[in-house]
Amino acid sequence: LAKTTQPISMDSYEGQEVNITCSHNNIATNDYITWYQQFPSQGPRFIIQGYKTKVTNEVASLFIPADRKSSTLSLPRVSLSDTAVYYCLVGADTGKLIFGQGTTLQVKP
Amino acid sequence: GAVVSQHPSWVICKSGTSVKIECRSLDFQATTMFWYRQFPKQSLMLMATSNEGSKATYEQGVEKDKFLINHASLTLSTLTVTSAHPEDSSFYICSARGGKEQYFGPGTRLTVT
Numbered sequence: 001l002a003k004t005t006q007p008i009s010m011d012s013y014e015g016q017e018v019n020i021t022c023s024h025n026n027i028a029t030n031d032y033i034t035w036y037q038q039f040p041s042q043g044p045r046f047i048i049q050g051y052k053t054k055v056t057n058e059v060a061s062l063f064i065p066a067d068r069k070s071s072t073l074s075l076p077r078v079s080l081s082d083t084a085v086y087y088c089l090v091g092a093d094t095g096k097l098i099f100g101q102g103t104t105l106q107v108k109p
Numbered sequence: 110g111a112v113v114s115q116h117p118s119w120v121i122c123k124s125g126t127s128v129k130i131e132c133r134s135l136d137f138q139a140t141t142m143f144w145y146r147q148f149p150k151q152s153l154m155l156m157a158t159s160n161e162g163s164k165a166t167y168e169q170g171v172e173k174d175k176f177l178i179n180h181a182s183l184t185l186s187t188l189t190v191t192s193a194h195p196e197d198s199s200f201y202i203c204s205a206r207g208g209k210e211q212y213f214g215p216g217t218r219l220t221v222t
Contacts, residue, residue, distance in 0.1 A: 032209055034210070034211070036213070041200065041216065041218065042215055042216060043113075043115075043202045043204075043213035043214050043215045043216045044153070044202075044204075044213045045213070046210060046211075046212060046213075049209065049210060087152070087153075093206075093208065093209040094141075096143060096155060096158050097143070097155075097204075097211055098155060099145075099152045099153040099154070099155070100152060101152050102152055
């Protein structure tokens with residue numbers, strides 16, 4: 001299983017764009033990259049998933065370079081409610097997901 | 110998006126008793142479900158993988174006789190914490206795979222007194 005490395009914490013201000021980068025040097029050919037958001041005492045919430053290049057949905061964008069050894073979650077114009085822990089996970093669609101330490105994002109007014 | 114529910118959302122039990130937690134996929138069929146445990150200020154730790162109609166696969170260090178998992182149907186998996194002790198107090202989260210994506214339940218807070 002690919003191991004991921006993320007910054008432990010990040011600070012931002014309301015209205016700014018936040019980019020969280022995740023390293024996954026040992027990603028396998030059939031692994032997808034998935035990002036989750038977790039608030040205290042809640043289950044993780046799916047944000048976005050991708051395999052390569054760029055994926056965008058209504059809440060975030062995911063940038064994946066050609067070598068797929070890293071990925072960057074981009075949150076446009078964050079608000080206070082985006083304060084949460086963000087997890088980057090890699091795994092095949094038939095496999096299990098192992099959580100790393102995640103990135104605690106603190107959005108300040 | 111797909112919805113996964115858990116019941117109960119919180120439970121308090123006395124040491125030595127057993128507690129059952131249910132996990133349901135509400136709008137999709139899940140051949141595989143997963144159970145995680147999360148202690149305060151820590152990440153989620155995978156406990157076991159549950160496949161419908163077969164025995165669960167436990168992660169190293171997780172006692173299968175203490176944490177009984179049953180996946181009787183494509184929409185329901187249960188985790189039973191047997192002979193619970195205070196150190197079993199934790200936040201238990203299930204997830205279900207729907208296609209390439211994995212959806213998580215809201216979690217169950219277990220407190221053993």
